[in-house]
Amino acid sequence: xxxxxxxxxxxxxxxxxxxxxxxxxxxxxxxxxxxxxxxxxxxxxxxxxxxxxxxxxxxxxxxxxxxxxxxxxxxxxxxxxxxxxxxxxxxxxxxxxxxxxxxxxxxxxxxxxxxxxxxxxxxxxxxxxxxxxxxxxxxxxxxxxxxxxxxxxxxxxxxxxxxxxxxxxxxxxxxxxxxxxxxxxxxxxxxxxxxxxxxxxxxxxxxxxxxxxxxxxxxxxxxxxxxxxxxxxxxxxxxxxxxxxxxxxxxx
Amino acid sequence: xxxxxxxxxxxxxxxxxxxxxxxxxxxxxxxxxxxxxxxxxxxxxxxxxxxxxxxxxxxxxxxxxxxxxxxxxxxxxxxxxxxxxxxxxxxxxxxxxxxxxxxxxxxxxxxxxxxxxxxxxxxxxxxxxxxxxxxxxxxxxxxxxxxxxxxxxxxxxxxxxxxxxxxxxxxxxxxxxxxxxxxxxxxxxxxxxxxxxxxxxxxxxxxxxxxxxxxxxxxxxxxxxxxxxxxxxxxxxxxxxxxxxxxxxxxx
DNA sequence: AACGTCGTTCCGCCTGGCGGAACATAGATC
DNA sequence: GATCTATGTTCCGCCAGGCGGAACGACGTT
Numbered sequence: 001x002x003x004x005x006x007x008x009x010x011x012x013x014x015x016x017x018x019x020x021x022x023x024x025x026x027x028x029x030x031x032x033x034x035x036x037x038x039x040x041x042x043x044x045x046x047x048x049x050x051x052x053x054x055x056x057x058x059x060x061x062x063x064x065x066x067x068x069x070x071x072x073x074x075x076x077x078x079x080x081x082x083x084x085x086x087x088x089x090x091x092x093x094x095x096x097x098x099x100x101x102x103x104x105x106x107x108x109x110x111x112x113x114x115x116x117x118x119x120x121x122x123x124x125x126x127x128x129x130x131x132x133x134x135x136x137x138x139x140x141x142x143x144x145x146x147x148x149x150x151x152x153x154x155x156x157x158x159x160x161x162x163x164x165x166x167x168x169x170x171x172x173x174x175x176x177x178x179x180x181x182x183x184x185x186x187x188x189x190x191x192x193x194x195x196x197x198x199x200x201x202x203x204x205x206x207x208x209x210x211x212x213x214x215x216x217x218x219x220x221x222x223x224x225x226x227x228x229x230x231x232x233x234x235x236x237x238x239x240x241x242x243x244x245x246x247x248x249x250x251x252x
Numbered sequence: 253x254x255x256x257x258x259x260x261x262x263x264x265x266x267x268x269x270x271x272x273x274x275x276x277x278x279x280x281x282x283x284x285x286x287x288x289x290x291x292x293x294x295x296x297x298x299x300x301x302x303x304x305x306x307x308x309x310x311x312x313x314x315x316x317x318x319x320x321x322x323x324x325x326x327x328x329x330x331x332x333x334x335x336x337x338x339x340x341x342x343x344x345x346x347x348x349x350x351x352x353x354x355x356x357x358x359x360x361x362x363x364x365x366x367x368x369x370x371x372x373x374x375x376x377x378x379x380x381x382x383x384x385x386x387x388x389x390x391x392x393x394x395x396x397x398x399x400x401x402x403x404x405x406x407x408x409x410x411x412x413x414x415x416x417x418x419x420x421x422x423x424x425x426x427x428x429x430x431x432x433x434x435x436x437x438x439x440x441x442x443x444x445x446x447x448x449x450x451x452x453x454x455x456x457x458x459x460x461x462x463x464x465x466x467x468x469x470x471x472x473x474x475x476x477x478x479x480x481x482x483x484x485x486x487x488x489x490x491x492x493x494x495x496x497x498x499x500x501x502x503x504x
Numbered sequence: 505a506a507c508g509t510c511g512t513t514c515c516g517c518c519t520g521g522c523g524g525a526a527c528a529t530a531g532a533t534c
Numbered sequence: 535g536a537t538c539t540a541t542g543t544t545c546c547g548c549c550a551g552g553c554g555g556a557a558c559g560a561c562g563t564t
Contacts (some may be wrong), residue, residue, distance in 0.1 A: 011551070013304050013520065017267050017329075024332035033541060040522050049544065052265050066542065067359020070333045072362075072369065077269075078330025080276040081322045092375075100377055110324075117324065123344075125352055218338020263520070264552065284511060294508065294554045318511065527541070527544070
């Protein structure tokens with residue numbers, strides 16, 4: 001009877017979502033065999049699930065290559081969730097204004113487990129090799145936004161420990177150093193990081209009245225573009241933006 | 253045996269997506285009873301499906317009210333689809349530039365059945381009551397973007413007929429008038445509409461080499477803000493943007 | 505206290521999902 | 535061209551798991 005463990009792998013529905021998750025994670029359309037391999041399921045099972053998803057319109061199959069990919073209908077489904085999200089709604093105007101006055105790329109992130117989730121982004125008109133994308137996750141301690149949030153989180157140490165343990169390249173996270181850094185973040189009100197080489201990020205938390213950070217706004221720019229004065233200007237704008245947004249969010 | 257008709261309503265998976273669709277369409281979290289009512293399903297069935305979705309992390313239940321809502325995990329799932337979308341990727345830079353030079357809100361739409369689907373939007377720094385949202389659909393003939401696409405679509409007449417039949421307020425679509433208008437759109441290269449009162453939209457198609465429109469870019473602004481010269485400037489920028497984008501897309 | 509409404513749990517029936525295997529098709533290798 | 539391998543699709547008997555009616559429990563209302 002295979003016990004009752006089955007945390008969430010048995011049954012059509014969990015498998016259907018597993019299919020969709022691997023399909024959407026893949027940059028390009030996937031072959032049936034690749035899916036079965038990754039999911040560890042039977043060919044016929046995956047095929048049946050895909051057939052169902054095609055009928056529903058959430059998956060399409062390239063008639064030439066036979067490869068499967070998720071359709072925009074899946075995107076539509078999710079898009080409605082975010083438009084109703086209170087923080088994203090509240091932040092929109094502030095992000096836009098901050099983008100305008102700094103001229104750099106600004107993003108809105110929230111915490112999602114030990115990661116940081118990019119909710120929104122307004123890119124700089126000036127060129128920047130900035131590849132984080134809306135909807136993607138990054139381990140919180142590696143980013144400015146994540147550190148801004150963790151600085152005010154009760155379980156920050158646990159997050160650092162788990163993240164350090166899970167990272168491939170251990171050099172990317174020095175727990176002691178980041179712990180000290182979080183203290184600084186609390187003092188001065190903003191965090192810094194260079195998650196991507198050549199790109200510096202500054203971030204400040206959106207504080208709720210419970211004194212923990214609901215989200216963070218970050219400004220990213222190529223390292224060579226920000227000198228000392230530019231840095232000061234960015235931080236000033238960033239802090240005032242977050243302060244006024246917190247005021248508004250607090251009223252909700 | 254209830255016959256083999258079951259186009260897509262029987263079985264857990266179709267029902268699961270039906271639940272998610274109604275949940276995401278609703279502006280606020282829904283009660284179980286509201287869901288069962290709208291879906292025409294058994295209480296226990298909906299409840300079981302919701303329980304499964306909660307385990308998977310796609311739905312959350314407010315512990316106080318008991319109301320159910322979709323989570324950001326569902327949004328993440330869909331977000332990956334759009335970042336890989338070729339047209340959206342190609343358009344990003346052009347949209348940004350067009351937004352900058354016109355100073356108005358620009359959007360990217362594609363055709364989805366008889367509707368137009370908003371893929372991306374870059375809002376004007378100037379205030380505008382502009383409520384169409386990314387991921388939402390609008391009947392194609394009512395919008396500038398839709399008309400720009402239909403003007404080059406073989407089945408435009410069929411779309412007009414179906415849309416006219418399905419609209420609540422019949423006055424919103426005059427088939428004969430729009431048919432004539434599409435002819436004009438082909439001649440001058442752009443379409444106009446006022447889908448929302450007080451907001452005028454201009455749109456031009458992104459033409460592929462098959463001489464049908466893959467997508468359209470539109471510029472929207474409050475009617476009182478655009479005088480005759482502003483209008484001419486917007487249209488000039490719009491047309492040149494679409495032309496250069498078509499050139500790039502054609503190379504893909 | 506009795507009623508109505510809602511969410512949750514239980515359980516027997518039986519449908520529809522399951523996976524092994526057969527079939528089909530297309531390249532690759534000799 | 536024949537054989538082989540890897541892939542996608544279809545078939546089918548078995549039975550797990552989904553199904554919905556009904557009972558239960560928790561609130562709120564009159």
